[in-house]
Amino acid sequence: MVNRKFLPLVIMLLFGLFFSFNSKGQEIWPPDLPTANKNGVATLSTAEFLKVPVGVQHILDSTSNARLIVAKAVPTVDLVYHDQLPNAAINGTGWSSWGVICVASDGKVYSGIGNHWKTDRGESYIYSWDPSTKIFRKVADLNKITGASFGDVRFSKVHAHIIEGRDKKIYFTGTLDNGGKAGSEEMLKQWNKKIAGGKLFQYDPVSGKTIIYADFPPARVTATTKYDAKRNILYCAIEGSPDGFAFGAFDMNTKKWIFQSEPGSIGNDRNLMIDNQGNVYFNGREIPAHTQLRLKDQSIPVGKNDERTSMLPSSMFPGAKQVKAYTTLWKYDPITNSIAPCKSYFKSDGLRSSTPETKEGHIYGTTMAGELFSYSPKTDNLVLLGSNFLFKGEYITVCDLSPDEKYVYYLPGAHGSAGFSGTPVIQYNIATGQQKALAFLSEPMTKAFNYAPGGTYGVKISDDGSKLYVGLNGSPPDSSRPKGLGRSFGLTSFAII
Numbered sequence: 001m002v003n004r005k006f007l008p009l010v011i012m013l014l015f016g017l018f019f020s021f022n023s024k025g026q027e028i029w030p031p032d033l034p035t036a037n038k039n040g041v042a043t044l045s046t047a048e049f050l051k052v053p054v055g056v057q058h059i060l061d062s063t064s065n066a067r068l069i070v071a072k073a074v075p076t077v078d079l080v081y082h083d084q085l086p087n088a089a090i091n092g093t094g095w096s097s098w099g100v101i102c103v104a105s106d107g108k109v110y111s112g113i114g115n116h117w118k119t120d121r122g123e124s125y126i127y128s129w130d131p132s133t134k135i136f137r138k139v140a141d142l143n144k145i146t147g148a149s150f151g152d153v154r155f156s157k158v159h160a161h162i163i164e165g166r167d168k169k170i171y172f173t174g175t176l177d178n179g180g181k182a183g184s185e186e187m188l189k190q191w192n193k194k195i196a197g198g199k200l201f202q203y204d205p206v207s208g209k210t211i212i213y214a215d216f217p218p219a220r221v222t223a224t225t226k227y228d229a230k231r232n233i234l235y236c237a238i239e240g241s242p243d244g245f246a247f248g249a250f251d252m253n254t255k256k257w258i259f260q261s262e263p264g265s266i267g268n269d270r271n272l273m274i275d276n277q278g279n280v281y282f283n284g285r286e287i288p289a290h291t292q293l294r295l296k297d298q299s300i301p302v303g304k305n306d307e308r309t310s311m312l313p314s315s316m317f318p319g320a321k322q323v324k325a326y327t328t329l330w331k332y333d334p335i336t337n338s339i340a341p342c343k344s345y346f347k348s349d350g351l352r353s354s355t356p357e358t359k360e361g362h363i364y365g366t367t368m369a370g371e372l373f374s375y376s377p378k379t380d381n382l383v384l385l386g387s388n389f390l391f392k393g394e395y396i397t398v399c400d401l402s403p404d405e406k407y408v409y410y411l412p413g414a415h416g417s418a419g420f421s422g423t424p425v426i427q428y429n430i431a432t433g434q435q436k437a438l439a440f441l442s443e444p445m446t447k448a449f450n451y452a453p454g455g456t457y458g459v460k461i462s463d464d465g466s467k468l469y470v471g472l473n474g475s476p477p478d479s480s481r482p483k484g485l486g487r488s489f490g491l492t493s494f495a496i497i
Contacts (some may be wrong), residue, residue: 026099029087030085030088030095030098030491031476035072035274037067037457039080039133039135040132040192041078041080042079042080042331043079045447046074046448047075048444048447049077050072050074050437050439051443052070053422054262055396055420056068056390056421056422057423058144059390059391060417063195065391067387067433067434067435067481068437069435069436070436071436075439077497078218078495079449080111080493081442081491081494082111084491085123087114088485089117090482090483091115092485093116094475094486094488094489094490094491095115095456095489097112097116097456097477098159099112099157099159099172099457100398100457100460101458101459101460101471102163102354106132106168107130107462107463108128108205109128109129109131109494110128110129110139110203111129111458111494112125112127112162113125113127113193113492114155114157115172116489119153121154122157123143123154123156123385124143124155124174126140126162126201126203126210127139127480127494131279131467131496132228134401136494138249139203140201140210142155145210145401146194148195150174151190153176153192157174157177158173159175159222160172160222161224161226161227164447165202165445169203169204169205171200171202171213171234172201173198174198174199174222176221177240179222180245180284181240182198182239182240183219183240183242190495196215197217197219197290198220198222200212200216200234201213205358209456213255214250217260218237218310219236219240221238221240221423222236222237222238222248224236224269224270225237225272226274228483230278231484232252233249233250233251233271234260235250235279235332236249237250237266237282238260239269240265241264242400243262243264244263244266244268245263245269246259247259247261247265247282247330249280249334265284265330265339266282266283267283267285267350268283268349268350268352269283270352270397271354273354274357276361277332277377278358279331279373281330281342281351281363282329283327283329283349283351283375284328284341285330286325286345287328288326290326293326304384326348327346327349327454328341328344329344329345329350329351330342343416344375344380346369346373351366351373351487352367352397353398353402353410357377358401359405361377362374362376363376364399364408364430365399365475366396366399366410370384370388370393370396371387372384372386372388372408372428385433386410386433388410388428389421389424389435394421396411396412397414397415398410398456400461401461402465403457404465405430406430406431407428408428409427409428409430409461410426410428411424411455412424413425414456416440416473418453418454418488419454419455419488422442422454423441423454425441426438438497442455446477450476452476452488453472453473454487454488455473457471458471468497469494470496471492471493471494474490474492475487475488475491
């Protein structure tokens with residue numbers, strides 16, 4: 001028998017255990033966010049955001065090539081975790097956020113996460129942030145909507161863009177841990193009539209309901225999309241063929257594929273860029289003319305100052321002898337419904353992120369090799385603008401253009417390396433080429449929230465230019481990281497800067 005005076009304490013302990021573990025004994029995730037309000041949102045504004053990390057300062061002191069200054073205005077950061085997760089996904093990577101977020105016309109912001117597990121345990125969700133109420137909530141469970149049960153294919157990532165259609169509804173799709181293997185012999189045994197390939201989902205913000213809007217080709221998924229709202233066409237890098245990635249155009253009105261290239265047309269498939277005329281550009285196969293240029297370039301010895309960086313694969317660094325092919329920029333023309341090579345090319349695996357085209361006719365972005373670039377669709381002129389961060393450059397997967405078209409925003413170190421340089425938030429001045437750090441998030445967040453932000457694949461600026469929305473990957477610091485959870489991933493969040 002329990003002494004009555006201890007009964008309330010026992011009840012509280014049992015209550016805590018109930019909400020710490022689910023019926024399978026798995027820990028409920030995420031952990032509590034210190035200082036969060038009743039809606040789970042924590043706010044931080046501190047001058048420490050402007051403190052340059054020691055490692056970054058050392059680089060600034062040792063080279064004159066690093067074009068970086070620090071902002072003077074202290075930012076305010078709101079942080080909230082993606083919550084209501086069934087477990088901690090202890091699989092090395094854990095919960096992770098890979099896709100470009102969406103700022104809808106009503107101001108709401110959508111982001112997606114997945115647990116990065118294999119098809120039999122995949123989970124992926126869409127969340128919505130309402131800036132008027134500052135409430136962040138789960139609005140869609142992809143595998144619940146497909147009705148996936150044990151043995152069915154389950155989507156474990158939201159990697160492609162989340163978009164708002166012309167009908168003001170929100171569209172998104174899920175993919176596998178490795179979408180390139182969607183058509184492999186093993187996966188062909190798992191697809192079935194109910195879930196034969198990827199799905200395009202439609203979420204209605206008014207009713208709160210999500211439906212399957214359309215199907216991808218059998219045994220095919222996508223991690224990369226771009227939407228043309230004027231023509232209501234969704235462009236995709238179609239994954240799954242053993243022969244490589246195909247370029248596809250999907251008519252959102254008729255729900256039909258109006259163009260599919262042969263597999264292998266796309267090289268690195270992680271970004272598509274679009275101009276104001278609706279032409280779409282992608283990393284394509286090296287054409288013979290560019291092969292000749294590459295062979296000529298590689299006959300010149302690599303100089304002593306041609307340093308590599310540990311943050312970027314050596315095969316992606318421009319001028320390196322390891323480069324097996326240049327990346328020819330290819331274009332899809334919606335008028336002719338065909339693809340053709342451009343005269344422009346990259347001395348690397350190509351572009352990784354891009355902005356919309358400006359009124360002056362330029363698209364800005366980052367390459368797989370750690371460079372900034374400017375591209376003029378009208379003249380087919382590609383200009384490399386130097387390192388995208390410090391001296392050697394960093395891996396940057398997404399960037400966005402300010403409403404006044406004066407600045408490009410991005411966070412260096414997307415795939416977990418952001419913390420090594422303090423998780424900087426960069427504003428690039430198009431006119432001057434100056435890079436400004438608006439904040440270094442890592443140390444202040446770790447101190448205040450016990451949260452180590454590790455990088456992002458989703459950055460969008462608000463329509464008025466006052467806020468930067470960021471979907472962060474991160475993790476608890478080493479001292480409190482669950483066993484089996486790797487660094488830089490596992491604890492996803494949404495930040496408003």
